[in-house]
Amino acid sequence: MADTQPQTQLPSVRFRREREESWRALEELLGTLESSGARSLRVRELRRLATLHRAALSSLSVARAIALDRNLLDYLENLAARSHCAIHRGGESLLEGLDRFFSREFPSAVRALKWQLALASLLFVLGTAIAHLETTRDLSNFDDYVSENVAQGRDPGSTVEELREILYSPKEDKGALTAFGSFLFTHNTGVGLLSLALGFAAGVPSGLLTFDNGLMLGGFSGLYTARGLGPDFWAWVLPHGVTEILALLLCCAAGFSLGQGLLFAGPHTRLESLKLRGREAGVVALGVVLMFCIAGGIEGVFRQTVLDPAVRCAVAASTALAWGVYFTRVGRR
């Protein structure tokens, strides 16, 4: 070649000179997108973003084939990965996302878990029944099922009046009630999510935790029944209990599902099957946080202000009905 400036003839140099402007433009759009979201871009800019993204990928592909400039290659790899992640996201707003979640994803994830839910319920009911029967048979068994800090002074030694006091003591202080409700909410959500995550140990700890919760409930119901306060106890526990126990059982069911995915991968590889189950579990985890929130609200405020057992039972029944309809009917195709 007779050219006096061989450098400018380098294809990789020419390639970069031609395309650099579009990479810079993409970088700028990505900066806006990452810091202030897709909404800050106009339609024209979004279209341009898509074009520039494809151009960057094509540049990357060419650069891999023709260029040996390490900095250029690193830059393009990084730019392409960054724009890939920024572009391949669900572009919906928070409101649309919530709508999709509650009108479709959450109820159908729960329906997909119906067998696991049945098993969790069985364990829970079994725990409740055993503890109930054993406690009514011999009151001293109560201590085996309910730990001291949960019992809060309620034990076989308590008189009927003391027990009744807890069921029907109106609290005047609204602020303290909300504080109590928020504590219950955080505590229960923590336990629920733990039970879900423990599903990773083949689901065994989730089952144990659920059984244990059943024992605790049974211990209390046994104690109250023995003192002739059985119906009052259930009227006290069920208004929030329906939501709370259901949420707890859902966590356990999702935990079972994880364990199942780990043990019995079926046609998938173990990692794939875990991933499939995990997606469901994530949906359930989000949904139960809201359920615990509702339960905490009922428990912290409603239960302490409404004392009529009939009203309490009505509320319990209607929450049960509402959840039943929601999980079986909503979001079916």
Next chain:
Amino acid sequence: MSAAPVLPQPFGKAGDPPRALPTPEGVPLRLELASLGERASAHLLDQFIIQLTSLVLVLCMIFAHLGGDEGKGSSSRGFLLAILTVGLFFARTFYFIVFEAGPRGATPGKRWAKIRVIDRSGGPLTLSQVVTRNVMRDVEFWVPLIVIIAPSALFGPDVPGWAGWVAGAWALLVFLLPWWNKDRLRAGDMVGGTLVVRSPAVLLLDDLGSGTQLRRGQPHVFSSDQLAHYGAFELQTLEAVLRRGNGLLNAEAITTVAESIKKRIGWTTQVTNDFWFLRDFYAAQRAHLEHRLGLGQRRAHKDDKPGK
């Protein structure tokens, strides 16, 4: 797909081979896994931020408890307490979720460590994936910690010793998972279907292969025999040396590299400025290697002789 296919190592890069992430456009992306050190330091920074926020909230809570007199003020104090309790809970539970579901796919700690979370199969990272991977975090981080520090707090005093051992061993096993698989997945990544990769900020620097107006003196010209000694690895090592500039600090490296290149290619003419000699050699060598590359003869390093 679970385990991403492995792309060839870029020349001259030590460490893990990068992972290829398929894209709908058909150009696989080359991603480097985040090291466990990077992830641990990111996590520690995040925990520090969370604990600091919690501490501030708890202090507020204590003041709310102390301040105000009994009776009238206690109701609003209770509400404040409720808000703080829930705030604390949300800060702890949703810190990771909110940040990782954002467009950067990274918490402040991860951004500082220059790593991010992606979907393992190259699809969009969904909220439920992020929730799952972070719900697992408690079991992986706090449970083993409690098992080690205060096992009785977790199991209660009545649990038989062997059960404690089994649970402890399992917790430790889960904690150590990332050491045992090649994609460094922790349990949350397995269940969430995610992968943690590096996302360094790479600046596009000047093209050293293009001619420059700043040069002094005649350009050095190399024969094709003189360009037949090196491969891409050496070229890119030279690039790294040149990128450090023509300053005093780099002068020794420049001289050393120039001398060894002159010796190897048999350069005998007197050179007035080693830096510009290297710049010219880099441009000529890159032109030569890229020309060969265009012909399908990729030469990775000096001992790699394609087509011979």
